[in-house]
Amino acid sequence: MVQWVFSSNIGGGGGIKGTNRDLSYESAVFHLNSLQSNSMTIKKVQERRSIKPETNLEETAQFLKTLGIEVSQLDNLKIIHVSGTKGKGSTCAFVESILRELGFKTGFYSSPHLVHVRERIRLNSTPISEELFAQTFFEVYDVLRASVDSISAMPAYFKFLTLLAFHVFLKEKVDVAVMEVGIGGEFHCTNVIPNPTVCGITTLDYDHVSVLGTSLPEIAWHKAGIMKKDSICIGVEQPSEAMKVIEQRAKDRECQFYTTPEINQYNFPSNHLESILPGHHQMTNLSLSLQLVRVWLERTKNNDSLPSLKLSLPSKTKILPGYSVPKAFLNGLKKCSWKGRGQILKKENITFFLDGAHTPKSLAFCNEWYSENHSSSDNNVILQVLLFTCTSDRNPTTLLPTLKDTGFDIALFSTTRLKPAIDKHLDSTNLNASENEQREKCEANQKCWKEITGK
Incomplete structure (x- = not known):
């Protein structure tokens, strides 16, 4: 029999306490995965938010307050907040790496993870340890669980991780927090940030259209929602119809x-x-990251040792000027590691080309990158194999045609499930789509590939 003691203190081991509790990393992952929404729940949530989507931010702010964190305290993190469709993760990784090279203690929140969930919350570029993840997870989980009547009232998976990231970054007293938006921007839980030091908007493309809309202006409206009064936002060039929305x-x-x-x-x-x-x-992502770093240094008064970076805002032109990039910036970029994005791995006699492209534009860039780095005339090449997967809310008919003339001999279509049985103790567990839905997605991918290639 487990005995529970309820407390509202997040520090000093407060929260829900019990005898013989498993506070291991595996237990933390299990409890976190229990907050995942299945496909039916996701549909219900989307329907509810289509009526009153602002509840997501209200709920996030309330959960922070339950944890003893006022949203105004997030200003202490001197946040760089980045939205967009393509290149968010790369841009954030470049920014974090440069600022870390300059000697700042960095926090970095991104998604999704490739191998383990700790990749989403990083300190000085390194995913937090299993020990720190477990410790801080239960600090947050216990307090929130004690405040609600049932597990269904707990914050969902992504929102919980956002709350956890804020908690970790405040606890560790980082000098800067680089925060990547997940889906959208306006109603995304990271948008609870009241006064970001600087915001960024990367290239826009068609993605998550069931949530954000089917046109670039609709998508731009959501992405530009991270802008705040008296802040500064820097964006890359966009199609005119999207840029008009962002400027307005x-x-x-x-x-x-x-x-x-x-x-x-x-x-x-x-x-x-x-x-x-x-x-x-x-x-394009590099130019944005260089401007975000420059403005962050300017607004936090950390550019005294880098006089060449001083910038007078507002600028006379809406296009910011380039500048002489300090060697330290380049050193930071050299140390930047962003796995699964334009990554080449060689294992014995097999070369893997890995990329997380998930929009028509990004897949076109991926195809260009692959073609430039791979030669079909190489005598050592026996087979070119495409291993492809896309989640349930993405349409293969907008993605696969880009790859039809690349020369693949075999195409394999996989699910996101790595094990035949669901084990909530694993970081890779994904409950967002049922087994039938994942199988149907693979079959749709296969059908699309056969129709466009005849194979």
């Missing part, structure tokens, strides 16, 4: 909005950027 939202929010210059407007201490950043498309 900036005006409505009283937020200064600027766009990034071309990469050739910077002076780099090295001309070999391609060896550091795979893919031409990363140059």
